Amino acid sequence: MDTSSLLIGLGVTQLFVIPIYLYTRNKKKKENMALEQFVATGLKYGIEITELDSWQNSIIGIDSLKKKILFLRTVNDYEDETLVDLNQVKKCELIKVERNLEDGNSTVARINLVFHLGNNKPDYSLEFYNSENTMMIVSELQMAEKWCNIAIELI
Numbered sequence: 001m002d003t004s005s006l007l008i009g010l011g012v013t014q015l016f017v018i019p020i021y022l023y024t025r026n027k028k029k030k031e032n033m034a035l036e037q038f039v040a041t042g043l044k045y046g047i048e049i050t051e052l053d054s055w056q057n058s059i060i061g062i063d064s065l066k067k068k069i070l071f072l073r074t075v076n077d078y079e080d081e082t083l084v085d086l087n088q089v090k091k092c093e094l095i096k097v098e099r100n101l102e103d104g105n106s107t108v109a110r111i112n113l114v115f116h117l118g119n120n121k122p123d124y125s126l127e128f129y130n131s132e133n134t135m136m137i138v139s140e141l142q143m144a145e146k147w148c149n150i151a152i153e154l155i
Contacts, residue, residue, distance in 0.1 A: 034059065042070050045083050051150075053143055056134055060126070060147055067154050069147070071126045075133050082124060084151075090118040092151040094144050099131070108137055111144050115151070 031054065038059045042049045047068050052061030058073040067086040072079060092115050099109040111129040129140035 038070070038072055041072065041081065045070065047083075053146070055139055055143055058128065060143075062150060062154075064154070069126075069151065073127060075130075080127075082126060084115050084124045084126075086115075086151060086154045088117050088121075089115045089124075089151070089155050091116040092148055092155060094148045095125075096141065107131070108141070111137075111140050113144050113148055113151070 035052070035054065038052065038054075038061060039049050042061060042063065045068070047063035047066055047070065049061035049070065050064045052059060054060075057075060058071070060069065060071045062069050069084040069086065071082045071084070074080075092113065095110075095112045095114055096108060097110040097112075098106040100106050108129065109131045110127065113126040113128060115124040115126075117123060128144040129137055131137075
């Protein structure tokens with residue numbers, strides 16, 4: 001193999017590798033900034049996040065000592081910020097809404113984690129997935145099950 005072929009091969013390889021590297025680096029940087037902002041939001045409410053998960057455009061975390069869950073979801077430049085005090089919650093349940101398709105099959109339309117407060121107080125509903133906002137379900141169902149179990153343990 002001659003030197004010119006080697007240089008051309010290296011140049012072409014760099015044309016593919018460098019954009020992927022830059023994209024990955026920028027994505028990781030944005031994720032870290034979002035997590036830092038989430039922790040700062042927790043501090044605003046006087047809670048210290050001891051465990052958290054993030055997916056797509058959502059972050060959920062808990063202060064296990066104070067039994068409070070913080071949920072942040074961004075959809076179309078709108079941020080939905082919810083703080084749930086598990087000390088006031090009577091029941092937590094996972095609600096999966098399905099939609100029938102024309103071919104007779106069904107698909108998941110929404111996945112919500114609902115916290116029932118009782119005493120005629122309105123429930124908190126955390127939206128983990130909505131087919132109108134996200135095209136494909138990835139790990140939202142497993143994430144909702146995990147956080148439902150975490151909440152049930154602390155109620």
